[in-house]
Amino acid sequence: MNITVTRGSLTDFDCEVLLVGHFEGSKVPEGDACLLDEQCDGIISELIDKGDFEGKLYTSSVLYTRGSIPGQRILIAGLGKKEEFNLEKLRGIFSKAAQRIRSFNITQVATSLDFGETGFAIEDMARAAAEGALLGLYRFTPYKTLEEDKKGEINEFIIVEDRAGLLEDISKGAQTAEIISRAVYCARDLVSTPSNDMTPSILAHRAGAIATEANLKFEALDEAAMGRLGMNALLGVASGSAEEARLIIMEYNGGGKEDRPVVLVGKGITFDSGGISIKPSEKMDEMKSDMAGGAAVIATIKAAADLKLPLNVVAIVPATENLPGGRAYKPGDVLKTMSGLTIEVKNTDAEGRLILADALTFAKKYNPAAIIDIATLTGACVVALGDYLVGMMGADKELKKEISSASDATGEMVWELPLWHEYDELIKSDVADIKNAGTRAGGTITAALFLKRFVGDCPWVHLDIAGPALLSTDKPYIPKGASGIGVRLLVQFLIDRSQAPHVSHP
Ligand code: BES
């Protein structure tokens, strides 16, 4: 779907459907709904007067203009109560409206953002509306071959605005939304792809193609190269699989030569069977999504480049399968990490922290301004926070604040769990320096404490996305399946950081 911005009025815009909004409780149509109502002999006010449309959030009604204006239909979308309106609601409103319009097999929509006074900046409104429509219309269809599954698509989404002074801001918002939504689509596609078509080497190949397109530096280390670096924790996890592991490295240099980069590290387990500590078969299929953190950082660095952000970013993805093969690593094994620290393997299903240990050590080579890792790391995080929230842990207050504010702006909500150092006891090992699994209780925190051992004193935040990475039910603008969680959060973090430059010189 293309998003365009045009000067004009909806009342004389020739289009299959005109999308406008109405606040719950408002007695008369406002903004552009009012203009359409005047041209169409009061059809909208009649609908409201008769009580047939109340403006409740996410509802909508279709009206036929029958020649009174060039637009053939009006879809009036409920905006909910005015005092509860915000940008997160707006994303959902445009998603639901766009989904309904698509279900009518309509291919072209014209809309306006004039709902009367809302108190939000027009650029933010345009971005949220366009993002909501794009994200809500996502479908993953490469494996669908049957005719009945090939439903229509909206090709054109036109934002129409009469006030010339607003056009530039609206265009800016829509363009940002398009770039970010494309990146989210890219992450969702990578995660949705089944693991037989998303092996570590295929993931590396896809990342390479994205890098070429976005003009990024790219490298993928093979197992021999990782061996030379001493990444034996990562290689230990990889040993049970016939597929070779990869360490994917992408670099975007939009900042100065001396600027320390933000390094993003994403867990890239392309399938997590649990290994020798094998998982129950029920829902094991969902573990194709165990590279969602990796997909998020690949998509984020692509968006950073497409937005031409003035800062340096590195994305690192340790990618491997976790399978129980004849050469697989086993409970009780001791692995020597790239950092030199030794790890006793208590459970081969706690593989994420092992591959991240070596990836984080590798990340420190870049002398980062900050390291953010993102991973579908613990089932305990799903138990604690459910499928809306990202678990956030870290010792750097400033960095956590930046992430929280990006979270508020994007609706990708994070909730902090404490790095409670008393729990360090739980990952002490009798035979090695540390072990990879503590007790069940506090599992998200002990996983983060484990990672902390590998970041040293670099400002660092860990994001556990085990809950929201793969959804079993629809959300207002996130269809069920791979959510692309983390992309909008991390991109917003980078946007904000590039606008308020940090002391980032060595
Ligand atoms: N990939 C899983 C975590 C996960 C669980 C993600 C559910 C998404 C949904 C991770 O590798 C894992 O298996 N973690 C174990 C750790 C335990 C053995 C210490 C877990 O959470 O059970």
Ligand code: MN
């Ligand atoms: Mn696991």
Ligand code: ZN
């Ligand atoms: Zn895993």
